[in-house]
Amino acid sequence: MKSPFFIVSYFSIEYVSGLDDKFLKQILGGVLIFASIYFFCISDKIKLKPSLPVQISMGTLSGVMGGIFAMPGPPAVLYYTASEQTKERYLAGIQVYFLISNIIMAAYRFKAGFVTPAVGYVWCIGIVGVVLGAFVGAKVFKRIPNKILRKIVYAYMAISGVIALIG
Numbered sequence: 001m002k003s004p005f006f007i008v009s010y011f012s013i014e015y016v017s018g019l020d021d022k023f024l025k026q027i028l029g030g031v032l033i034f035a036s037i038y039f040f041c042i043s044d045k046i047k048l049k050p051s052l053p054v055q056i057s058m059g060t061l062s063g064v065m066g067g068i069f070a071m072p073g074p075p076a077v078l079y080y081t082a083s084e085q086t087k088e089r090y091l092a093g094i095q096v097y098f099l100i101s102n103i104i105m106a107a108y109r110f111k112a113g114f115v116t117p118a119v120g121y122v123w124c125i126g127i128v129g130v131v132l133g134a135f136v137g138a139k140v141f142k143r144i145p146n147k148i149l150r151k152i153v154y155a156y157m158a159i160s161g162v163i164a165l166i167g
Contacts, residue, residue: 004059005072006104012067013108019068025164028069032161035074039082040154050083062101067108072101077153087146 016024058079066072076097084090109115144152 004056005063005066005101008060008063009067009072009101009105010063010108012064013105013112013114014067016068024069025167028065028071029161029163029165031065032074032157032164034161035078036154036157036161039078040151040158054079054083066101066105070105070109072105073098074157076101077157081150081153087141087144087149090146090149091141 058075062072062075065074073094077094080090080093080097084093106115141149
């Protein structure tokens with residue numbers, strides 16, 4: 001799933017500098033809401049097999065969303081929640097995916113001039129939330145059944161979409 005992501009996210013990041021932020025947020029909000037409702041309603045019926053066509057399509061979509069919106073997660077999350085049988089395999093796969101994709105996108109953004117001192121400052125503040133979230137998430141993760149975890153993921157995407165639309 002990673003190869004199309006690398007290529008598409010690079011070109012998407014190059015393209016995004018000429019687009020209006022408000023327009024991008026509205027598109028992102030709509031995509032997140034649509035995807036979350038769609039998968040919330042049919043997630044029990046979807047069984048994605050990790051085939052090459054599925055990986056290429058989800059990697060491409062993730063690359064576009066990562067490059068344009070700095071949010072590669074939704075297609076990857078949808079792919080891993082549908083293709084992995086256990087929540088532990090889901091968590092392992094998505095963590096590796098986010099690690100690699102975020103390192104690559106950070107390098108692309110640095111090259112494109114998007115990494116500024118202000119971005120570094122906000123990153124330092126945000127990392128505190130990431131550490132706290134990882135700690136709390138690890139405690140909660142053990143207690144959540146796989147089926148409920150999927151519903152929580154889809155609800156979180158919908159909430160993120162609404163925030164993007166009104167923010």
